[in-house]
Amino acid sequence: MDYLIFQKINQFAGKWASLDKSGVFFAENLGYVLLLLLLLFLVKDLKKYWPMAFQALLAAILARFGITELIRFFWERQRPFVENKVNLLLSHDITGSFPSGHAAFFFGLSAVVYFYNKKAGVFFLFASFLISISRVFAGVHWPSDILMGAVVGVFSGWLIFAIYRAKRDGQRR
Numbered sequence: 001m002d003y004l005i006f007q008k009i010n011q012f013a014g015k016w017a018s019l020d021k022s023g024v025f026f027a028e029n030l031g032y033v034l035l036l037l038l039l040l041f042l043v044k045d046l047k048k049y050w051p052m053a054f055q056a057l058l059a060a061i062l063a064r065f066g067i068t069e070l071i072r073f074f075w076e077r078q079r080p081f082v083e084n085k086v087n088l089l090l091s092h093d094i095t096g097s098f099p100s101g102h103a104a105f106f107f108g109l110s111a112v113v114y115f116y117n118k119k120a121g122v123f124f125l126f127a128s129f130l131i132s133i134s135r136v137f138a139g140v141h142w143p144s145d146i147l148m149g150a151v152v153g154v155f156s157g158w159l160i161f162a163i164y165r166a167k168r169d170g171q172r173r
Contacts, residue, residue: 111157
C-alpha cells in the first residue's frame with residue numbers, strides 16, 4: 001500500500017518543470033519560511049510570543065533529534081530511491097527514512113503554534129503538510145515515513161505544551 005501511494009504521488013515528478021521547482025522549494029525551503037514567521041512573532045511582541053516560540057522549537061527538536069532518532073535506532077528503513085526506480089528530484093544520503101525527520105520537526109513546531117494561535121497554527125500545519133508531501137513527491141520518503149513523522153511531531157508539540165501548561169498552572173496556585 002505504501003509503495004502504491006508513493007507511486008501515485010511520485011509519478012508526477014519530472015513531468016513539469018514548474019511543478020518540480022515548486023516541489024523542491026516546498027521540500028527544501030518552505031521550512032525556513034516557517035522559522036522566519038516564528039521569528040516575526042517574536043519581533044512583533046517578544047514578551048507575548050516567547051513562550052510559544054520557545055516551546056515550538058523545543059517540541060521540534062524533541063521530535064526530530066529525540067524521538068525520531070530513537071525510532072530509527074530500533075527500526076531501520078531504506079529510502080524509496082535505494083531499491084526502487086523513482087523520479088528523484090533531491091539528492092539525499094542513504095540514511096534511514098522512518099520516520100521523516102522533516103515531518104516530525106515541522107509538525108512539532110506547528111502543533112505548538114496551533115495550541116497558542118489557531119489561525120496561524122492552521123497555516124503552519126498546512127505548510128508542514130506541503131513540506132512533507134513534497135518529500136514523497138521528490139522521491140526521498142515513503143508516505144508512511146511522513147505519517148509517522150507527523151504523529152511524532154504532533155505528539156511532541158502536545159507533550160511540550162502540556163508540560164508547560166501544567167507548570168504554569170501549578171505556579172498560579
